[in-house]
Amino acid sequence: MNHAEVGVKVWGEYALFTRPEFKSERVSYQVITPSAARGLLEAIFWKPQIRYEIRRIGVLRLGTFTTILRNEIEQRQGTRPIFVEDVRQQRASLVLKDVAYLIHAEIVPQPWEKEPVVKYLDQFTRRLLRGQYHHTPYLGTREFSCAFEPPDEETPDPALNLDLGLMLFDIAYVPSRERRELEFIRHTPQGPERTSGYAQALFFPAKIESGWLTVPPEKYRELARLEERADV
Template identity: 65%
Template sequence: MERVGRVSIRVWGEYALFSRPEFKVERVSYPVITPSAARGVLEAIFWKPEIRYQIRRIGVLKPGRQVAILRNEIASRQGRTPIIVEHDRQQRTSLVLKDVAYLIEAEIHLRSHATEPVFKYTDQFRRRVERGQYHHTPYLGTREFTAFFAPMNGEAPPALDLEIGTMLFDIAFVEDNKRKELSFKRPGKTKPVKGYAQPLFFEARVENGWLEVPQALYRELRRLEGEDV
């Protein structure tokens, strides 16, 4: 049974914020959407526990321009205790992107517990994109910046070359009973597990309008998360 299928999509938005982790207080965006943010857009449109997305490359149709905006945030992390927003609100400046558009080319991979053929999922994804349907509202880095989407129509990105440097690839959620920093659910499992988050980075470069995503990092991600590689 074929276990890998191809999908593609065009996404755009008025604002985007792909936060660089090295800035702790004020949020500063990467100049281009990260692979993890691109995966988040696809999962917002169509998600099933039997599949996972693997981003192959990202086309930069409109890189946007950097603008500084003042945003309301809360100082405390959401937990079991209710937060009184008026007491916890903070205003912080964020350096965001305005007027962006991207092409996302990706693969749908079946997980080990999947029993249906992969074309069933790629067809469902394409139908949702064509109809403008989604699982939850897709966004560009942060939930307040809504992402709009449509099928790719044969367009190509402009000949843009850009050195980005070290960029966040994705975050592995590693199960570890000795480091019970987080509680999270594994696809195909009913009970949450304990462990920690391990970020993965890569040296990113846009060449001729395309950001190529190193596929070897997906094998490392799956190894850390205990999936079959």
């Protein structure tokens, strides 16, 4: 057995799954993205020996759009201290209110991992049943924390069908000696290592059919090919 299936029900008062094509304002996708769903599962249980591949997302409550004003800083905070009042700015965000989803995913071991995947499935299941987590799960942005539990009898509305257009699938962190645009950590059999490279966004045509958003599995193969690349 080289993978294990997991299911999680999540819900929250607010959610923001930012569309990258909007620059100045924050505008949410209508449904949680696969990358946000992956991050949520990693918040519950994370190990460098495994990765989560989202298979499908059930929409229990689609939610409604609402506009809120959020205080942000106009630059990333680095190692040097900043005075917040000098860099603070107020932005309007179009967010979702009152959402709930079913996330179906697979735990897939890294190619170099030798331990059976059932070991990690047991650890994930224990955390899910106890409501434990690695860090607070959230819906797209850290200020919008969410609740989670094992799936129950609630199911998506079979009459819900929506064409969502192109949706962000995930961000590939591609190691490269030619494009050293950022530094990131890669996990290897020898442990974590700092690598230079660049980030590349991947998209897919998203549709909700009978209440379910299905994630094409070939996108994970594309992601793996990109992240294994090295320009020598």
